[in-house]
Amino acid sequence: MANDPSHRVVIVGGGAGGLELAAKLGRKHGPQCVTLVDSRPMHIWKPSLHEAAAGTLDIYQEGLSYLMLANLCGFTFALGELQAVDRARRVVTVDEVLDGHGDMVLPPRELPYDTLVLALGSVSNFFNTPGAAEHAVTLDTTDNAEQFRLTMLKAMVQVDQAKVRDPSARLDVVIVGGGATGVELAVELHEAGGIVAAYGLPNFRADRDLAITLVEGAPRILAALPEKISRAAHTRLTELGIRVETDCRVAEVAARSIKTADGREFAAGLCMWAAGIQGLPLMAQLDMPLNRIGQLVVNGRLESPDPHILALGDCCAVPRGENGTVPARAQAAHQEASYLVRKVTARIRGTAEPQAPYEYRDHGSLVSLGQDAGVGSLMGRLAGRGLFVSGTLARVMYMSLHLMHHHAVLGTWRTATLALARLLMRRTHPRVKLH
Ligand SMILES: Cc1cc2nc3c(=O)[nH]c(=O)nc-3n(C[C@H](O)[C@H](O)[C@H](O)COP(=O)(O)OP(=O)(O)OC[C@H]3O[C@@H](n4cnc5c(N)ncnc54)[C@H](O)[C@@H]3O)c2cc1C
Structure with a gap:
């Protein structure tokens, strides 16, 4: 069926969902129809x-240029x-x-659209x-x-120097939020700390001088996941020497400590906040209904009250079941992008849009517990009610979830080449970025 080249699709936000949508639509309809911002x-x-x-992934090696992706997948990119x-x-x-000197590289631009897809993600709450x-x-x-990585690297070097004068010197890191992000970060920092120390901090021993505390307000970490996963992750963290404080609400964050609602105070040379998300402040400008955490309220077909505006991913609240909403996860953003490929294609081709609402399918959750271990549950037909996996x-x-995202964007051969290249690079690069 022929495209209507006059139907302009603008997707704002090239993250987990938006980039997949732009790549799939770009391949079908070309750069005159599809623009990613x-x-x-x-x-x-x-x-x-x-x-x-944690420095275990180098953003300059990992980052994929949007201009390169636009060229490859057939969409227009606007930075x-x-x-x-x-x-x-x-x-x-x-x-x-x-640019870095304040000189203008690109002027402000206006982009007209017939269909606008908001895929702006979220910010911390x-x-x-x-x-x-x-x-x-x-x-x-x-x-x-990157800011966190550099600050932590600097703090470790300072502790290493300070140990000469004061053997009790140490770095206290507090992570607020015991969801997947907090748990994964805690383990990653623990591992990275050991590796950095081995590369040239003679006085710093991560098991002794890096104290990581994970603070969670709910009675257990990974509260959104099955209890078995939560218990396995808790055990692993404790084995690694990471302190886990559950039922513990943070009342205040100060420059070098956090105070809890029950009156305790934890030293925090560094504090990472990973305790919840909300929509971007600019969502309020849309003058459309937002939920209590500032996400755009859309219906099951990912439509906003404005027929020309659709949304996907963390920036919107998609209904699920009686009163719930689809969780803010990469898995959901990926599925919503696939759903919107059909819907937006129908708009471009001037055919009937699918009427069945998007249905979130939970394929399970996997939580990384360092470079060699993980824990999670798989859902679906193969696994029945949920299959526990670990190690x-x-x-x-x-x-493989990361590779699946690359696959959706780059295709099979490029993903395979990229994976192989990264594997080989590990042989010539330190496991942690040191500069
Ligand atoms: C550390 C961490 C670990 C996670 N682990 C998992 C996991 O294991 N499994 C899972 O399912 N989910 C996980 N998540 C959640 C997952 O990352 C998000 O749910 C997912 O990325 C949401 O996708 P999105 O497309 O809505 O937004 P994002 O992927 O956040 O993309 C938003 C895009 O919008 C762009 N943008 C933002 N503001 C503007 C603006 N004003 N103008 C132009 N562009 C803008 C951003 O640059 C970005 O490219 C994790 C999140 C974090 C932080």
Whole structure:
């Protein structure tokens, strides 16, 4: 069926869901129909940001250039931050792009659309906790992850130096939020700390001088996952020497400590906030219904109240069951992108759009517990009510999720080549980024 080249699709946000959608639509309909906007020039799959923060993944090696992907997949890429959506004129404004010296590289631009897909992701939710925005780092962007990595590297070097004068010197890291992000980060930091020390911090011993505390408000970590997974992860963290505090609410974050609602205070040379998400502040500009955490409320067909605006991923609340919503996960963003490929294709071709609503399929959850271990459950026809997996198998399955995302974007051969190249690079590079 022929394309209607006059139907302009603009996708804003090239993350886990938006990039997959742009790649699949681009291959079908070409760059005159499909434009992707992102505020960054490189794509990194968000679930790997805890590895970037620990330095076990180098963002400069990992990042895929959007311009390269646009060329490969047949969409147009526009670099810049979304500033405004003019719903009456059906135009989005993309902000100017400046270089490191403040000189303008690209001017502000207006992009007209017939269908706008919002795929902007989410940012951390501090739940109005005093001091959190000022003193805690988040894992919202690659810049955040890189900032955390550099700060931690510097802090470790300082402790290494200080140990000469003061043997009790140590680095206290507090991670707020015992969901998958917090748990994965805790283990990754523990492993990375040991490796960095081995590369040239003669006085620093990670098992003695790096104290990691994971703080969770619920009675157990990984509260959204089955109890068996939560218990296995808790045991693993404790075995590694990571302190886990459950039923513990953070009341305040200060420059070098956190205070809890029950009156305790934990030292925190570094504090990472991984305790919840919310929609981006600019969602409020849309003048459409948002839920209590600022996500755009869409219906089961991922439609907003404006017929020209669709949404997917973390930035929107998709209904599920009686009163629930689809969880904010890469798995959901991926499925929603697949659903929207059919819907947007129908719009471009001027045919009837599928009427059946999108249905979230939970294929299970896998949590990385370091480079060699993981834990999780698989759902689906093969696994029946949920199959518990752990150890190396779970870790390999976890890594395959990342490869599946690459596959959706790059195709089979490029994904295989990339995976092989990265495997070979591991032989010539340190396991942790040291600079
Ligand atoms: C450390 C970590 C580990 C995780 N692990 C898992 C996991 O194991 N499994 C799982 O299912 N989920 C996991 N998640 C959650 C998962 O990453 C998200 O649910 C998923 O990335 C959401 O996809 P998205 O496409 O909605 O948004 P994102 O992937 O966040 O992409 C949003 C895109 O929008 C761009 N953007 C933002 N603002 C603007 C703007 N103003 N203008 C232009 N562009 C903009 C961003 O640059 C980004 O490219 C993890 C998250 C984190 C932080």
